[in-house]
Amino acid sequence: MTEADLEQARALSASAAEQGQLWIARKSAEIEALPTGTVVIIDVATGEYVTGKTWLEANPIFDERFGSNTLGFVHRVRSPTFIGGGIGIG
């Protein structure tokens, strides 16, 4: 992948992730009612979602229901992912 390809991928990803976060916020009442750590994968285009205890469980369900080429946004209920010591202010 060239730097231009990566830049394009980053722009598309940022836009899709933003849409995913909007869906998560809009459906927060039902999603936050799920057990802590539940993996939610939401169809960025429609807001429909699947859940699983882990990524390895939820992702094949999403593939089967919406197709492997469908953009999905992944959210873990009350369990953010930190890299390099994130402290969870946000």
Add this chain to the structure above:
Amino acid sequence: MAKLVGGVDELGRPIVRVDVPGHDGFLAVVDTGFNGSLMLQRSEATTQGFLGNKRLAVVELGTTAQVVVEKATGSISWLGRELRVEALISNQPAPIQRPDTARALIGTELLADCLLLVDFATRVVEIETQA
């Protein structure tokens, strides 16, 4: 008990080699501030057979900045067994092209049920199952 032995590199980072069935494997930094399993650069992920499938997530860095990553699934040989794992894939360009440099992170999800020893004085890293 299975044990993986690595070292502390010249930049002061704990490093281990991760074997990937059917591929070359890669060097990874043990990042105890990362609560996932693996993070790979896109080029490394492709080389090691990790398949992304248009799944995105937001993660928080040590600076509290939030960044978008892709998610992928792949297999590694880990402490004596083959494991299907989730990996985060970064679309940032890899600034260091040296083949002997770690371009991946191992997080605490892979270290569950393990003892991690980092001896900075002797530059030895050990990860051992505790079963």
